[in-house]
Amino acid sequence: MLCGIDVGGTHTDAVLIGPDGVVACAKLPTNHDDLLASIREALASIAAVAGPAAVTRLTLSTTLTTNAIIEGTADPVGVLVSGGPGIDPAAYAMGAYYHVLAGAIDHRGRQTGALDLDAARAVINAWEAAGVRAFAAVTKFSTRCPDQELALEALLAGRCDCVSLGHAFSGRLGFGRRIATACLNSAVWRVYNRFCDAVERSAAELGMAGASINVLKADGGTMPLSVSRTLPVQSILSGPAASVMGIIAVCDIAEDSIILDIGGTTTDIAVFAAGAPLIENEGIAIAGRPTLVRALRTRSIGVGGDSAITVSREAIQVGPRRLGPPMALGGPVPTLVDALNIQNVIAVGDPRASYQGILAVATANGFEPEEVAEAAILNAVNQIRSEVAAFVREINDRPVYTIFELLEGRQVRPTRVYVMGGPALALSALLQDAFTQEVVVPESFAVANAIGAALARPTFSVELFADTASGRLTIPSLGITRQVADNYSQAAAEGEAATSLRHYLASIGAEAEDAPIETVELSSFPMVEGQTLVGHNIRVACQVRPGVSAAYKQAVSKSC
Amino acid sequence: MLKARHPLAIVFFPAYDWAISPTHPERQERLLYTQDQLREEGVFDIAGITELKPELATATDVLRAHFCFPDVAAVTTTSHLISAGGAIRAARTVLDKEAKRAFALVRPPGHHAMKVVHGARGFCNINIEAVMLEWLRDQYGPLRAAIVDTDCHHGDGTQDIYWNDPDTLFISLHQDGRTLYPGTGFPLELGGPKALGTTVNVPLPPGTSDEGFLFAMREVVMPLIEDFKPDIIINSAGQDNHFSDPITDMAFSAQGYARLTEMLGADIAVLEGGYSIQGALPYVNLGLVLSMAGLDYSHVREPDFDAAKVRQSAKVTGYIEDVCRDILKEARHPRGPGKGDVVAGWFTRRKTLYYDTDAITEYQTEAVRLCDHCRGVVKYETESTRTPLCLGVEAPIGACEKCVEEAYRIYEAGQIKGEYRHLQLIDRVGKNYATYTG
Known part of the structure; x- marks a missing residue:
């Protein structure tokens, strides 16, 4: 049976799913200072119902790495970069140990400037003396030629706890993102590995030694705990992914749709194209720094149940600020929940407190309290509607690079809006008025996010780059660099990318039928010098899209 | 993190599925390395820089700027309408104040396309700057516009279209027509009888490097723009003056292009020629983007750049100084319409x-x-x-x-x-x- 645990900001949810459905579930308050304790407690409550041996696969979604980065408790990292011509690498500096070395690689992967290894040695000596144990080495265009990063790794061998190399995370371009990704990976490496040790120990103590342990990523996919030990940065910001994967598991989403998760502070919007969630083009940002970590494409607006209502004679506005809980629950200012309360859409806490609060702001501006409540609810619904429209427009207006795509490119046209979260049912009728699409409120499921974690399947992506004129092929995220013949073709490249991805997935224990591989990018450019064809520049990207285990989906899905 | 001082919109459309012929300079590969460089540099992650998708220009948009014989469909393909539509999207973004400046990094180019179009000349079918500018004037009312053409080839098409328009100042800096296609663009080509002095040509000798281009900008282009007081400045941003360009003989660098761009302060730049697709375009385009956005471009240089090796000779410097002095005088006090x-x-x-x-x-x-x-x-x-x-x-x-x-x-x-x-x-x-x- 599959177990999923989602350690959220407020609650830790756990669920155990067997072939016939949910066997056990638990909802516990999260212990912020000891996430492991929360996980242990959740695991113990599952084991108490079904017995520890029942768990064959355990998937965790935790805020550990996210918290370490956002709260600044991660380790200092010695960051060695070489940039060559372009934007001054000082723009991407991270932390107190950041050094730019001479050295350059161009867009085709040719070394156009030698790496200054003597300078690197001196810097490493100094940082080692200062007690730096975690390192990152990143060069521009290392996805086209990782040699300079590998040379830096060799210098660091045996002298530190970890070295993160830029090209290991993705084959996508983005020097600044690569620096941030590698640096954050090393920063959380120690704390994350300690956590993994403790999780493995706890599982063994509880008698779950036979279970494979996996970690949820921000793209809604999983990776084995053993893999995540070297790529801990891939575990950041997995919370929203757990909710989205939960909806996929519970509802049978087949068409283009919108998912609205209306929470206390925000409404999160996700978009599905043909039943699969859209992935962020480049990668997710954390602590203001864009990274190469793949994530579901979501958008958040400051409209939720606890969003404050601001009233003036001209306008009545909900959010974006949250100044505390609703007045019905003892909060300081009226919120959307208070407005829904006095309109009798819901009954939360003390409705009289809601009425008094809204009455006060209404009379101060010459309104009736019901007018304010109605306008506030309408404003919240309209904000959500216009944000959804802008989001879909932005998705459909994404840049394309061929005439074919410009004329024939697929457009996302949502036909359904799924609404989740506390105020979902309360707002559904109004949302139905606002949207032309069918609005669906799935039967509430308290631990949908844990179900998402439990059933999510592995994801991975590879980018292959072949330049037959210079005879070089790289698949950066798999560490593959090799010579390539001049008759290497686009079809061969597509096959090689898919095969390499399949082999990798097999090596980490993913089941093949669970991981359909698709090609998302495929191009081959004839390279001409003078008037002569000298080779081809071939690019392939393959991925396993996020999804849920088909075998168990049946067990949990309801008609939505 | 970087933040653009001048919010910049980039319409990037490399037309990866279009070529004049497989080995023609206008082929699929042309902007591939430029895109790689811009993405690797993280240009589109810079706060204030946004990437936009082109629109498709309509037949009416073309007919506003050109006479097409036998008709629009016969002399254009979809790629030309996208290229012109890309320029329109860039311009609209600036006029609607969604960005301070915009760069249409599109192909195919357009500056050799004249008022009357029977087909393609100099890789150009329709003049994308003219289609864009006339669309702007149609939508936003009369505008005084300055078009500064920094392509290595004389912008003979744009000159022809605006020959009789006193509200468009067209200035072309280019390799002397006696040494390069299309063989025109001499100092005494100054505009029609009703628009004398609003066409200006600055032919530069082969071998001109950063010093010469920047001298001409400072001594001729900028003073004339100041006299003219345009509402909008457009740069036909060809990049074939580069020292590594395979079909021209100049010695301009990425740093030089970036400085020129900073000096000009164009509201809208539109890519024209430039065929050193590996050695020049990635660096020149990066320099242009950073310069337009008001960001530091001092680290942008070609891997093989050696300023001393490509610097213009003293003879070239002297010649340019003489030519520029004469051109400024002629442009300010034209002696009368030329041939006709x-x-x-x-x-x-x-x-x-x-x-x-x-x-x-x-x-x-x-x-x-x-x-x-x-x-x-x-x-x-x-x-x-x-x-x-x-x-x-x-x-x-x-x-x-x-x-x-x-x-x-x-x-x-x-x-x-x-x-x-x-x-x-x-x-x-x-x-x-x-x-x-x-």
Whole structure:
């Protein structure tokens, strides 16, 4: 049976799913200072119902790495970069140990400037003396030629706890993102590995030694705990992914749709194209720094149940600020929940407190309290509607690079809006008025996010780059660099990318039928010098899209 | 993190599925390395820089700027309409104040396309800057515009389109026409009788490097722009003055281009030529983008750049100084329209034009009515080795009642007379664009 645990900001949810459905579930308050304790407690409550041996696969979604980065408790990292011509690498500096070395690689992967290894040695000596144990080495265009990063790794061998190399995370371009990704990976490496040790120990103590342990990523996919030990940065910001994967598991989403998760502070919007969630083009940002970590494409607006209502004679506005809980629950200012309360859409806490609060702001501006409540609810619904429209427009207006795509490119046209979260049912009728699409409120499921974690399947992506004129092929995220013949073709490249991805997935224990591989990018450019064809520049990207285990989906899905 | 001082919109459209022919300089691969460089540098992650998708220009957008014979469909492909539409999207973003500046990094180029179009010349079918500018004027009202063409080849198409327009200052910096295609762009080409001094040509000798280009900018281009006081500055940003370009002989660098861009401060830049796709374009385009956005570009340089090796000779420096002095004087005090005759109140020029890309020869007579109240109606009688005699008539923006009437009279008389195969009318006053096939 599959177990999923989602350690959220407020609650830790756990669920155990067997072939016939949910066997056990638990909802516990999260212990912020000891996430492991929360996980242990959740695991113990599952084991108490079904017995520890029942768990064959355990998937965790935790805020550990996210918290370490956002709260600044991660380790200092010695960051060695070489940039060559372009934007001054000082723009991407991270932390107190950041050094730019001479050295350059161009867009085709040719070394156009030698790496200054003597300078690197001196810097490493100094940082080692200062007690730096975690390192990152990143060069521009290392996805086209990782040699300079590998040379830096060799210098660091045996002298530190970890070295993160830029090209290991993705084959996508983005020097600044690569620096941030590698640096954050090393920063959380120690704390994350300690956590993994403790999780493995706890599982063994509880008698779950036979279970494979996996970690949820921000793209809604999983990776084995053993893999995540070297790529801990891939575990950041997995919370929203757990909710989205939960909806996929519970509802049978087949068409283009919108998912609205209306929470206390925000409404999160996700978009599905043909039943699969859209992935962020480049990668997710954390602590203001864009990274190469793949994530579901979501958008958040400051409209939720606890969003404050601001009233003036001209306008009545909900959010974006949250100044505390609703007045019905003892909060300081009226919120959307208070407005829904006095309109009798819901009954939360003390409705009289809601009425008094809204009455006060209404009379101060010459309104009736019901007018304010109605306008506030309408404003919240309209904000959500216009944000959804802008989001879909932005998705459909994404840049394309061929005439074919410009004329024939697929457009996302949502036909359904799924609404989740506390105020979902309360707002559904109004949302139905606002949207032309069918609005669906799935039967509430308290631990949908844990179900998402439990059933999510592995994801991975590879980018292959072949330049037959210079005879070089790289698949950066798999560490593959090799010579390539001049008759290497686009079809061969597509096959090689898919095969390499399949082999990798097999090596980490993913089941093949669970991981359909698709090609998302495929191009081959004839390279001409003078008037002569000298080779081809071939690019392939393959991925396993996020999804849920088909075998168990049946067990949990309801008609939505 | 980086933040653009001038919010910049980039319309990037490399047309990865379009080429003139497999090994032609205008081929799929042209902007591949530029895109790689911009993405690797993280340009689109910079706060204040946004990437936009082009629109598709319509046939009416083309007919506002050109006479197309036999018709628009015959002389354009979708790629040209996207390229022009990309320029329009860039310009709209600036006029709607969604960005301070915009760069249309699109292909194919357009600056060799003239007022009358029978086919492709110099890799160009329609003039994307002109289609864009006339769209702007149609949407936002009359604008005084300066177009500065920094492509290595003379912008003969843009010059031809704005030859009689006193509200468009066209300045072209280019390799001397005695040494390079299209063989025009000399200092005494200064505009038609009603627009004298609003066409300016600065031919530069082969081997001109950063010093020469920046001297010409400082001493000729910027003072003339200051005199003209444009509402909008457009840069036809060709990149083939680069020292590594395979089809030209100049010695300009990425740093030089970035400094030129900073000096000019264009609102809208539109990519033109530039065929050193690995050694120049990635660096020149990066320099342009950073410069337009008001960001530091001092680290942008070509891997093999050696300033001493490409620096212009003292002789070239001296020559450029002399030429620039003369050009500024001529442009400010033009001595009168060049080649042409006054026939019954019309100023008439005869042109023989060769379309190298499509191997077409065109024979054309352009006549502008010498009107006391406006710029004057313009008519073109044209035939080519591909299309028999055609007529184009334009009542320009601000045309007086008499000139508009005259335009319709000529257009209708042309239809009755029956000696023209195709006729086209551009009425910018009534926004009427008509075509007729006899």
